[in-house]
Amino acid sequence: MKLTAEQKGVVVIAPTPFLDDGSIDVPSIDRLADFYVQAGTTGITVLGQLGEAPKLAFDEAASVVARYISKAQGLPVVVGVSAPGFAAMAALSKQVMDLGAAGVMIAPPNTLRTDDQIVNYYRQASRAIGEDIPFIIQDYPLTFSVQMTPGVIRRIVSENPACVMLKHEDWPGLEKISTLRGFERDGSMRHISIxxxxxxxxxxFEMSRGADGANTGYCFPDMLCDVVRLYGEGKRDAAHDLFDAHLPLIRYEQQPGVGLAVRKYVLMRRGLLSSAALRQPAAPLTAQTREEVDYLLARLAKHDRRAAVAP
Structure with missing residues (x-):
């Protein structure tokens, strides 16, 4: 199975589970994969921005990918392969595709400054990994400091048949989605998944602008699946009502630096991770932060019983 431009739904960003001693927690990978399938996700991204990939040795990264693929029950598994150089990117891309991955995700290095540099980078990256490997553009200027205009994205899509998806993380970015869908309507850009x-x-609001779904790792991906489904059914108010109940926890989890620790803590509270540990170097959650997250979960449980987790 290879990723296509028709991808929709929720492609969840999976964490890399660790035990308290820093070793990879394989049983938690199995529980997470089973949960993602049962929750209705349409794909899994491994070794994404919050998958702690830089903390993994090459063989560890391959083992995590292989385990998720083996447990994904046919869901497409996408792997983040961003690297400082194309040699490492190409080696990892080949290995994960041989393992059965559906495609790869590539983020731009923060050294890119001009539109031409950005377009040339993705052209070279696709050639380096193999133009038969589907890839995703990760557009996250708040982290990578690379600003891609809609016109640049259109050029990347036009010059690279293997580009099938945009992971849209610009902020603000609603007008970017509308502009890209406008390019498709006027025939100046082929369709890609957003x-x-x-x-x-x-x-x-991204759904109403033409997005196909979510590609993120919020600790309630089952809620994201419900929101995307409700939009697909034309139930806009119901989608907003459910989303609004989760918004305080979404906002809290989105904090730079502490967000992944919060996410893992909630996934542990939900019984999906054995430990909330991040691989070092990492700062553990403070007691006050845990108390605040517990408070948010208790408030959320009044509206969504999935948040009524055991202490």
């Missing part, structure tokens, strides 16, 4: 990140923070 899946949105930023922890789903703007998913309620």
């Amino acid at each position: 899946m949105c990140g930023n922890n789903g923070l703007f998913l309620d």
